[in-house]
Amino acid sequence: MTEVVDVGAATGAASLAWLLFVLPAAGALVLFVTGRRANAWGHWLGVLTVVASFVIGLVIFLETVGLAPEQRARELSLFSWIAVGGLDIDFGVRLDPLSLTFVLLITGVGSLIHIYSVGYMAPHDSEGDGEPSDDSARRRFFAQLNLFVAAMLVLVLGDNFVMLYLGWEGVGLASYLLIGFYQNRPSAATAAKKAFLMNRVGDVGLAIAIFLLWLHLGTLQYSEVFARIGEVDQGVILAITVLLLLGACGKSGQFPLQSWLPDAMEGPTPVSALIHAATMVTAGVYLIARANPIYNLTETGRLVVALVGVVTLLIGAIIGCAYDDIKKVLAYSTVSQIGYMILAVGLGPAGYALGIFHLLTHGFFKAGLFLGAGSVMHAMHDEVDMRRYGGLARYMPITFVTFGLGYLALIGFPFLSGYFSKDEIIAASFGQPGWQGWVFGGAATLAAGLTAFYMTRLMLMTFFGEKRWQNLKTEHGEDYHPHESPAVMTVPMIVLAVGSVAAGFLLYNGHVLVDWLAPTLGELEEPHDGVLGHSVVPFLVVGISALGVLIAYLTVGRRPTPVEKPEPVSLPVRAARRDLYANAINETLIARPGTWLTRALVYVDNRGVDGIVNGTAALLGGSSGRMRRAQTGFVRSYALSMMGGGVLVVAALLAVRFA
Template identity: 55%
Template sequence: MAGVAWLLVALPLAGAALLLLVRRPLERVGPIIATVLSWGSFVVGAILLVEMIGRSPEARAQHLTLFSWLPVGTFSLDAGMLIDQLSVTFVLLITFVGSLIHVYSLGYMAHDPDRRKFFAFLNLFVAAMLLLVTADSYLLLYVGWEGVGLASYLLIGFWNWNPPYASAANKAFIANRIGDFGLGLAIMAMFATFGTVTITGVDRAAQAAGDQAGTMLTVIGFLLLLGACGKSAQFPLQSWLGDAMAGPTPVSALIHAATMVTAGVYLVVRAHPVYDHAPVAALAVTIVGAITLTMGAIIGCAKDDIKKALAASTMSQIGYMMLAAGLGPVGYAFAIFHLVTHGFFKAGMFLGAGSVMHGMGDRVDMRTFGGLSGKMKITWATFLCGWLAIIGFPFLSGFFSKDKIIEAAFVGEGWRPWVFGLTTMLVAGLTAFYMSRLFFMTFHGKRRWLEDDHPHESPASMTVPMIILAVGSVALGGVLQAGGFLDWLAPVTGGHAGAAHHEPVLPIPVITGGTLLLVALGVGLAWARYWRADVPVTAPAGSWLTRAAARDFYQDDVNHGLLVVPGNALVEAATLADDSGVDQGTDGVGRAVLGASTRLARLQNGFVRSYALTMLLGVVLVLAAVWMVQS
């Protein structure tokens, strides 16, 4: 049955090609075709899952060779697919959530004149992400990785007639190029060290080499982390994520929930044999995750733009996943668990934000909302489910997945469990505060609408996907835990099976109770400030921390100083060297040749006497040369 796996990528890729190449006949039906093909990939993924469940855990991973890709001398690399528990999990998340976003877009983009092109780009995005997670080699993974970068650029800048939107797309593209450079170097280092770039080959070589290749594994681990930081918007390459909200809201949901930002987590977990034998690189992953989840939470507290507040939340939640992935076998499966549940409640909230914008004249400033629960009841109810899930309300999806990461962070020796564990717990309280702030400012409190506002509920094509995602936000975590999802991943990640042998430094009831107490405090504080009290329409100046968070901790300024200014100086120096060195040198050679040819041309004057004199001089010179040789 794995022989049909190629359809996963082929269906949406064919949709993208069809919609881009065939224009006028598909202006109306093209979006529907793209949506059907996306659902077709989901059906293929579901078939693969059912067939996989019927096999023993050790026999579930299958390889599908597509064609001979790079036969170079004695080296040969086939293009193939790796279908195992990890890749199928991502396939189902990408295709299900992505297809719901396609359906939502049918209503959201109904009046956009370029919606055929928009759906082509959506299909391309899904196809590239599916290639990324099913590739059986890091080189083919890199092709999908770059495809995701291209599709994100096209979608973020879809309304590129607006200069800030075009700039946002460029910013995302350039920031990701830095990370992509790291991933490219990592693949080169794998080949130089192990002689292979296939995923199973690198895994076996890393496990066999162990500590003997510790230095190179550490280098590879850091380079992979650089790639993950770019794609998953982790510190210090996170500045592009907030600006990426320039794209249509379905794009934001697709990027933040099911595709692009999850790629870095997938990469780290997929390469876990490297990190198992590179503890320094694994610690760096954990530290990056801890910094990012804290920064994202603080930034979320200062944003009044509903989409940018959700973007900061994504940054923080991906930070949780990266921290878990850096914890080693105790955290790999927990990172994927939270990634799956997060895909549902974050997609639901982004689509809910789009629904609010749809009913409020495309505005995003939460200070001009308030009291929308009575006007947009379905949007309010579905957003409520996502809000409760992300703050970790007991027995909802986020409670099961995020609290597992918090517990795992308290596992270890020395300073690490206290630093990482307390960080994850405190940020859970911050998450409850800023997400409650967002929810209350938008749907509750006094109405702060503008005079020409007429809030209304969105059409069924938008609300039905929101309802489905809301159900997942409520129930998916419990269903996956009861269904043994962590044990399902164990043959690939090796994580959950070993987690039972590690106990946190604090009793689990204490960790859970402390986390819930902080969550309750965060919700209570947000209720007092943003529901019970009046919210000013104009944001106050705030403290220095608020101002810094509102500007993303000056990350753009740092990037400008570290990258843009030196880059401009380098370009200016290169331009000067080109003008004064290369150009002057080539111009000098040209002038010398021109001068010599001009002087030589004077000999060709057309006078017979001049030619006779030249011949005479030639004869004299030849005779002189002969005489000198003979004497």
């Protein structure tokens, strides 16, 4: 039962819920409006607003934990927002286990990323490399970062689909600004536009799904929609679930809209950590989990979700094996790991909570990995090519240890975070009946082995082996002198590393997270033996992952790594480096036909519509001009015309009479 109250009547910490998104939004507004006057202190304002939101979220969370499970879902109405005809939408907040879980993830990991950014975005000399050179760039960065967090909080805290859509579009705007932050880089501008446009495709699907809900139910309030969704025809429910999935594919970088996500690496590395770990890419998983009462009514809709997850997790894992760009490898790792989450929520009651479980653990170790990559880049003059790294463990011990723990958590090393969350998804996949168990479980296991391969390859090329940077020069002719990052950067990395180690066990032990989410997601269905016994899965996954580590060691660790990429390469490697031709396919099937259609419509408009309008005007104008010549002004001419007309009329009458 959901309790609906006015925010003014709310008691305890819940009455402060509106501050969760208002604080970072106010921080963004202040930084945007004050301009240069905030250069000296703007970054600290950005940090404090998000930290304050985390503290408030933590207090509300602790208060909610003390309530009975049936009392943990509350809707607080802030004010009447839209009242047009039969559409009445309040601007309200929904506090329940799912939204509060996301609040803590967004503000907690977001706070660490903000603190890290103070050091990473510190002003330094710039000679056209695109990095910030003064305080104004850092202040602008924190304003956009605050806007991003505020929009994401609106998305997860809204109590209706319209507020979700508001936050959805706000996140899209903020990501466009942050991905294109380095405005003097054409590649950054292109990546930002690509992300913005591809997300619009998914957003159209989400918008149409919202329209269908309003058309058939007359309400968009979560509590009312989920209570009455059974009244809707099954065909409409299936359409709604597929359209919601399309929206999720856009925001979470899932097939077939995954190609924008790796290009988002053009933004500063803290942006990559925020987008790929705790915020934007998790929005699609949140959407499907939030709409679980709708998906529970259509097995076909859930199957489509699971298939999209399976395809995506394989695509991300395969492509991640071929890149030498450290951020691109981590980006495709994110594509793959979000695929695991989408697969999990596609399993329905057997996987909703597992998808959120992996989302949380992934938030720790993937944010730590991206911040670790940023630390390496910070030490290597923003070099991203791993072939120019090597032997950095000795020079960056803190980065090496924290990054290494994130690596172990990601590949599912026993008893670290990823081991608990990812293995549970694979076990639930094998627990599906018939072909689904073999396809879902087999694909997820194969991707686990590929993940172990490409992440071990990354570790070996970056931190071990010969120092391939010793005889190289930066683009400004300077020698490389790698060094450990300052404390303002390493402390957040250490905190995230602790989460990478302990979060999985703490959330898994005693089904703490599953029980917490049950009021929102329902009880977790215990996996059946399916096509493979549940007790066998951990040994299988660890064995496949160990094989991936071994292959990476034999192919990379025992061979010298060339500084330059070898050419030519085999067909599979070439295909992976070209993103399995995803961009080419999108251009062939969507972009080019769209361009041709636009040109055809412009031609029809110019030659057809405009031609008819202009031709009709010319015909009337020309005809009237010629008729005007008959108006001579002489009476004799008019009399002669009248006589001629009369003769013709008499002749016609006689012809009819004697016919």
